[in-house]
Amino acid sequence: MAAPAAISIFSSSNSSSVSPRPRKRLLAEPVSGRSPRTLQPPPRTVASSRAPLVVSHPPPTPAPAPGHPKVDRSGRFCSPRAARELALMVAYAACLEGADVVRLFDRRVAARREPGYVFNKASLQSYNFMSFCGGPLEVATEEEAEKLMSQNEKDSANEAEVLSAPPRLVYNNFVLRLAREMLVAVASGWDQHVEIINKIIPQSWKDEPVARILELCILHIAMAEMTSKETPHKVAINEAVDLAKRFCDGGAPRVINGCLRTYVKDHMDIGTGHPSESKE
Known part of the structure; x- marks a missing residue:
């Protein structure tokens, strides 16, 4: 059975089977002639x-x-x-x-x-x-x-x-090292978190995933922090919501808060801080 559209959008950057179309995954082939963009509120x-x-x-x-x-x-x-x-x-x-x-x-x-x-x-x-x-x-x-x-x-x-x-x-060096560790955790847990994100995000985000790249990146970072960096889930959720307040608009902070709380409730063992078996 073919994967749902929202899942096909997100693929690991080191995946061997990569679609050439940008809409098929977040970390797609480089776009020629595009200069790096700076994220701003x-x-x-x-x-x-x-x-x-x-x-x-x-x-x-x-x-x-x-x-x-x-x-x-x-x-x-x-x-x-x-x-x-x-x-x-x-x-x-x-x-x-x-x-x-x-x-x-x-x-x-x-x-x-x-x-x-x-x-x-x-x-x-x-x-x-x-x-x-x-x-x-x-x-x-x-x-x-x-x-x-x-x-x-x-x-x-x-x-x-x-x-x-x-x-x-x-x-400073502390911030650079911590940011890199977060990104390594994001990359290593990408495929696993993609499947979970597809279950917890609203249908409107699934319908237009390319328009929600920023919000989905915030989810990936927060989930990677909780699973790989063992950041307390309350801290990770609050920080994710604050990032959404700074760089997103509309109801994104509220949706991200709800998604991450669902993730903690249904996909994490709060006692150990590690992922639990996903509930069907």
């Missing part, structure tokens, strides 16, 4: 210019507590959240380019800087891992709306600079 815009003005932007979130700095003494990101974000960017790019996730990561980390390139490390201090695309906000005047839009533009430019910079300039 969805744009935030002012939805109305009439009073009250509605601005699609969440209120600013507080900076990390001094006891949990996001930047170490070398001036680079040092938190596990940065590693998850980096792993997601590479996994997403690998799916778009048809590359092996681990090889793409190694290639990006080893890439030399272009002559004359200068990275502004001050951008790391203002980069906010907790900047989520929330619901619309109301402002009273055009001046407030313009001020908020101006701040949005600065934040977006800052995020673009950070996420497109060479990884060694942005992340």
Whole structure:
């Protein structure tokens, strides 16, 4: 019997039987002439210019507590959240380019800087891992709306600079090592997790899997963390939901939360942290 469409979309990057059509798997053949894409949060815009003005932007979130700095003494990101974000960017790019996730990561980390390139490390201090695309906000005047839009533009430019910079300039060795371990776990558990993902995602995601590559990558990373890295499932789920809040839109965070809770309930032995036999 032929495999369901959603399963045929996802195949291991080292599979010997590979369909030449990109829609047949995430890690497909390389797409010629396509430059690497940088993952960025969805744009935030002012939805109305009439009073009250509605601005699609969440209120600013507080900076990390001094006891949990996001930047170490070398001036680079040092938190596990940065590693998850980096792993997601590479996994997403690998799916778009048809590359092996681990090889793409190694290639990006080893890439030399272009002559004359200068990275502004001050951008790391203002980069906010907790900047989520929330619901619309109301402002009273055009001046407030313009001020908020101006701040949005600065934040977006800052995020673009950070996420497109060479990884060694942005992340310390701990983050680079952790991100690579996550991607190795994603690659090794890909085929097994594909079958489970096909059972737990909604039908609408199965119907348009290519439009949900980002969300599916988040699921793969979270499931790989729980099974291979033995990350507590509550931590992995919360981090996956936060990634969805940052980089996805619509109801993706809620769906990802539900899918991962179903995965833990039906496909994991919570006592040992290891996968259990799948329930039919």
